[in-house]
Amino acid sequence: MRALVTGCGRRLGFYLCQQLVADGWQVTGSYRSERPELAQLQALGVELVQADFCDAEAVDRLIQRLAVHQDLALVIHNASAFEPMSADPHQQLAQFEQFYRVHMAAPFQLNQALSPQLAAHDNASIIHLTDIYIHAPAPQFASYVASKAGAHALAMSFARELAPHIRVNTIEPGPILFLDEHSAQWRQHVLAKTPLAREGGLEPIWQAVQLLMTNHYMTGASIRVDGGRALAVI
Template sequence: MASQGSGRLAGRRIVITGAARGMGLATAEIFAAEGASLALCDRDEQAVRANAERLGQFGGGCDVSDESDVQRFCNEAESALGGVDGLINAAGILIMKPLMETSLAEWQRVLDVNLTGTMLMCQKLAPAMRRAGGGTMVNISSIGGLRPAPTTTAYAVSKAGVIMLSNSLAAELGPDIRVNTVCPGTIPTDMVTDLLATSRDRLTETPALKRLGKAEDVVKAMLFLTSDESSYITGDTLTVDGGWAYR
C-alpha cells in the first residue's frame, strides 16, 4: 500500500469505514496525505474500490452490520497492510422520523449500522491491533447523540450508544488501544441533503462560529485523536460543531 515516509501518520496502518463518500472519504484523502497506509471499506463496493485505487490504497466492500462480512474484511485489511494500528468508524445512516412514525425494521436498521456496526469493527480489529503492539480507534457519533431532537430518535439513540461503547472500550482495551469519539455538528454531505434543503439557515446561523462545518473540520479532530499528539487521551468525546451543542 502507498505510504509516504513523512507526515503525522507516517507508518500507521488504518482501516476507515464508510469511505465511499462524505467524511469517510475525506478522512481517507487527508490520512493518505499524512503518510498512512489505508484499508477502505463501504457497502458501496464500486465507489470505495475506485477511491482506493485513486489514492493508491487497499479497498473493498463490507456491510459493517454483517458480522461475517466485517470479520472477512478485517482479515483482508490486516493482511493487505501487514498489520492494523488504527480504525476510523465513519459508516452510518440517518433516518429523519419521529419515533411514532418509525417502524421496527427502521429502528433496527439504524441501530444495526450505527451502533452494532461500530461495535463489530472495534471487536474484530482489536486483536489485530494488539498483535501490532497497540493502536487507536475513533468512532463518529453526532451532536444528535448528545442532545435530544424530536425527529431523529432512533439515530440519536444509536449515536448516544456509540459514545458509551467508545468509553467502555477505552477502559476495556487500554493500555494498548486508545478509543475516542467525535461528535460532528451538521456537515454538508449526502447524508444531510434533505435536512439542509429545509433548515440550512437555522443550522448555519445558530452556532457560535456562524457557519456550517466542513468534512475536513471533523477529519482534523480525528487526525489529532489518531496521531501520537493525543497519546494521553482516551475515553474522551470531542465535539466538532462550531458551538452548536452549547448554544
C-alpha cells in the same frame, strides 16, 4: 502503518481516506454501495472492501480481509445510516435495527476482532464518529440518535477494556457538511443557532482525528466539532 476507515465511499469517509494516504498511511476502506469516488480512492492505492454493515457475515468477511494486515494501527468508525423516524409504526423497528447494526453491532464486532492486531503497535487508536445530538435527542430522529448514543457508550466501555494498549475516543460532529437535500431555509435555521455561524467543512474533523491519533495521553475522550452548535441545543 495501516488504517481502516469505514463508510469510505463518500463525504467524510472519502475525505479521511485521502488525508490519511497523503499523511503516509496505508488505508483499507469499507463501503456499502458502489460510488464514482471509489475509483479515485483505488487510484490512490486504498484497499477497498464492500461490506453491508447490516449483515454480520459481511462484517466478518471484512475482518478476515484485514487479518493479513499486521500493520493495522488505527480504526475510524465513520460508517453511518441516517433518516428521520418513519411515520409507519411497522417500519420503525426495522429502522432501529438498521441503525443499531451500523452504529453499534458492526463496530463492536470490529473492535473485538481487531484489538489483538491493534495492540501489537504503540499508540494504536480507535475513533468513533458519533453526533452532538446524542446529548439532546429529537423525537423525529429517536432511533438514529439512540444508536449513536449507544456507539458513544460502546466507545467508552472499550476505552476502559482495551487500555493501556489501545486508546479509544470519539468525535461529535455538528453542522460540518449539509446534505444536498437540505433546503436553503433549513441551512439558515441551523447556522442561525450555531455560534460560529458557518458550515464547518471536513477539515475540522480531520484536525480532530489528527489530535486523537497523535496525543498519547487521550482515551475515553469526546471532542465536539460543531462550531458551538451544541450550546444552542443542549
